[in-house]
Amino acid sequence: MSVTPGVLNPPPRADRRPRFKVGAGDLPLLMAYVYVVVMTGVCLIVSPDLIDGPGAMSANFSLVVPLALVCFGQTLVMLTRGIDLSVGGVISVGSALMATHLNAKGWAVMPEVLAILVLGTLIGVLNGVIIAKTAIQPFIVTLAMWSIWDGVAFGVLPVEGGKVSQTLTNATNGNIVGIPKSIWIVVVLLVVWRWLRQTRLLGDLVAIGSDENRARLLGVRIDRRKIEAYAACGFLAALASIWVTAQTQSGSPIGGDQFILASVAAVVIGGTNIFGGKGSAASSMMGAIAFLLIPILVFALNLTSFWGTFFQGLILIVAVTFNSLIQTRSQR
């Protein structure tokens, strides 16, 4: 069989392959970096202390950690064209439980911490099972779960407060080899993402989000992968819950609610395709930073903090509209 050039394919026509691997579909993924750079720049110009000042980095990253954890999981879920609204409930219930039951010191916290992680994972598994085995859309399932677990959180801890173990707070504060633990965690997450990108799990999630019917033909274990994605999301939300409660030293029965908007916004700003098939947890974490820079910017510009709430909602609307328009077009 001769290998004559061009024998098997007609000469390429108008739709030439792009020279660089970056096409219109990649634009959203890069925008997050642009947002962060621009906003950090503005902040540095207007009020440098907020970023450069003593302890600023550590304080800022301490806020980044829980959102980075949650939006990592949210990215996995959104890759499959799903969404997880129950992260709010997981964080709330985790926070409520920790503030009322975890009063141990030293290593004795471990079993209780593990219990919270297991609970979060199980909630995620439940989400995944229902979504995989029934025709119910993810947003309804996780909306219902959010209500359920927020309700449980309320039952456990009706008002904010409670007592949080000092061990946990100490564990999340401080530095390792001079760098704040919060930054280490973000680094670890980035490393985990790099590894994850090359695994079968992620390939399957992308396939499911890109074209579920064809993925089924390929033999992808769709149910199993969806359950894994939601379980991971629940686990990460539980981790976030532990961090937040340890840092604020107080439990909140509605503490998780803000994370729903924040994580979805982070993922959207980060450029992950909400219709599935393309995305990056690293970009989502960038998006998380961009999202969290908004209140800082607002403070720097001397506006009332409520502008932060407004802009956070606005940036989600703008980013998702922008992404939807591009991503629908590139489907053609």
Add this chain to the structure above:
Amino acid sequence: MTASSLEITGLQKSFGGVKALDGATLSCVGGETHALIGENGAGKSTLVKVLSGSVQPDEGEIWLNGERLHVSSPLEARQAGIATAFQELSVIPDLSVASNLFYGIEPKVRAGRIDRNSLRREAASFLESLGVDGIDVAANVRELSLAQRQVLEISKALLREPAVLILDEPTSALLPEQVQWLFAQVRDFAQTGGIALFISHRLEEIESLSDRVTVLRSGTNVGTGPIGEMSEARLVEMMLGRPVDRVFPEQPAAPTEQDVVCELTDLAAPPRLRGISMKIHKGEIVGVGGLQGQGQLALFMALFGAIRSTGKVSIKGKHVRLRHPRAALDAGIALIPEDRASDGLCMTLSIRENISVGSLPAISSWGVVNRAKESKLLSSAVSQLNVKMKSLRQEVSALSGGNQQKVILARVLAQKPSVLLMYDATRGVDVGTKAEIYRLMREQCEAGTSILFYSTDVVELVNMADRVVVLHDGQIRADLHGAEITESRIVAESVGGGATRQLL
């Protein structure tokens, strides 16, 4: 891998109330290329899905090399040595060519990681060894043309070095050289002792490639034998269950030149449709042919205002702007879409609602639906088409495929079009309903409606069309009239224009 034999017995499969396989059997030996033919809806694709593990049969047995197989998932099919190139292509658009080629069989490195670079190298060298070039292994499948995707799908199956290679309509978009390449691959494969199962609509290809053929009809095996012993007429008769001429209504003599009802000037919708200029006359049936993926869908969508297009369209001399299907309908153009379930019907709504929704302006006043006008519309539509149903309030999902198609027809005809667009309207429809649809088409023409219809079935084009335009690469390559309309001519124009070849 080698295979000594593949035996399928008593396969039964129903979807809802519809029986797709009814005691189907198949028998192949190692080293042979076995063709599986049958009409749309005969059960071929279901059989393929059962063998590849996507679908579980209700009853039946599969024996490979004398051992009973339970293929309950695509993974098990692969482990059993069955590889399939699917008709609808199992390639994921957002993944690279290399990732798709090696999907599920990636060479792993440490800690479950897949080495992307070595994957690309191996993919490139594999494609080279097959003689495939022009496909960038790092490109996303989304960037490939339909023909390239088909080549990829076939290569993917070959890569798995299976014992049983299943090819479901692998040539629908391929050019002649590519078809030759495929044949060479299949012959090489057969020489290694494997079994190749080849499903196709093109009898010429079957005759040249396969050793034996099995005909499926209504989910059953109605005939098997060596290809040399089966004449084309006999095969077609087995496929249809009745002689060909009983299905198609008599074709009237070539109509005298009529008024131009619709004129297209440079109608284009890049990248698929590159510029179509043609005239459609009153009462004319124009068939649209060509290989798959040459712009036929784009033409229909553009003419119906469903996608943006450039160029001019005029109806009865008046220029119309087709920005939306509503504009097309107002101008007298109506469409019967490709896929009943996803584009044609609202499955959970009633027959009544599905038919009425296309004519809402005509049956309502002041924004409220006029029940009397609606009833009149419905009763005339339903009787004209002979839709078999229990009541108008029935959900359309409960109807058979043929009756569902009739509901769509009812809706479209109630829109009183002067130009009727039919895109593969007889796909997956039983022979009886097909005959009714053909009869209806003739009736409409006699009443003055013009029809533009696309079909993958060349026999349909030959028997129904007064003219056939063959599309290639988004443009008209040939405009055949009267006696020029023959199967071989249409196929010739589809693949290369001009000379017919021995193969065809």
Add this chain to the structure above:
Amino acid sequence: MREAVTDTLRKHRSVVLAFALAIVLFVIGTVQASGFASWDHVRTILITSSFIGLVGVGQTLCMLTGGIDLSIPSNLAGAAVLTAFLANGSSASLLWIIPLVIVIGALIGLINGLGVAYAGVPPIIMTLGMNSAVQGLLLIYTHGGLAAAAPTNLVNFVNGNTLGLSTMVLLWIVVAILATVVLSFSTFGRKLYAVGTNPAAARLAGVDVRRVLVVPYIVSGAGAAATGVLLLGYLGQAFITMGDTYLFSSAVAVAVGGASILGGKGHYVGTVAGAIILTLITANLNLISLGTSAIDVAYGVILLGTVYLASMRMRSGQSPRLVAMLGDARTSIAKRWR
């Protein structure tokens, strides 16, 4: 004729069941507490349900098209707070304030609708962002959301009676009739059901899908605003969080009423039943001293349960491939251009 009635009953089986459930819950309540069936208590239940029901009109339309409106809480609260602030106790100014506030609500809904219909944004994300944005604006305007008092005329109007019935209930009945007429008898209703079931097919049948898809969100926005004004009158004051429970209660009421979350099925009459059911459940739970916690859990469980049942009904008798395809019918026809 009789066949038409039984067919209709069977088709709207879920609505019939919903009303049956409401009756059962009512009976359970009467068993538990003697005052439950008193005219006063029934009136209270109906009024409480009417708020959910009014918000539920828009939510029903949104869910019929496979979407949802998460911006109801801040829309509702915003309208109430804005009215209270602008009126500043004066009842006369309500004449221009109330229409203004409702128009603002409709505009918010319009933005939601444009995003969903024309940009293709998933409704959940669009309305989620909108909720936060509107809440932000509200906080900015009120400098932190101090409660504000309602003008007396409004309070009297809402809490009083008209034509022998509570004004709220009467309003609800009027709205329900309107909604039913539109959904069942108008061309818009037909288009809405078609779009909710299969947007691609509706488009190819000649329906302007995008224009139809905007309307539910406009209605929801205006409805939430109107309900906010009414709630202001009912409670006598406005505060930032007053709309929060209506998010879940409206969505659950719609689901319980039998609207398949996949869109295309269901009817406002079902939502009416759903609103009453939810109020009765809350009342019953209060009787056994279970507070907000149990109610939240109950809402979530009920939502899951009813949607699951609806999805089961869709599944029966249809091939799995068809069900999967129905899920994919959400995408526009542009999707097949690969």
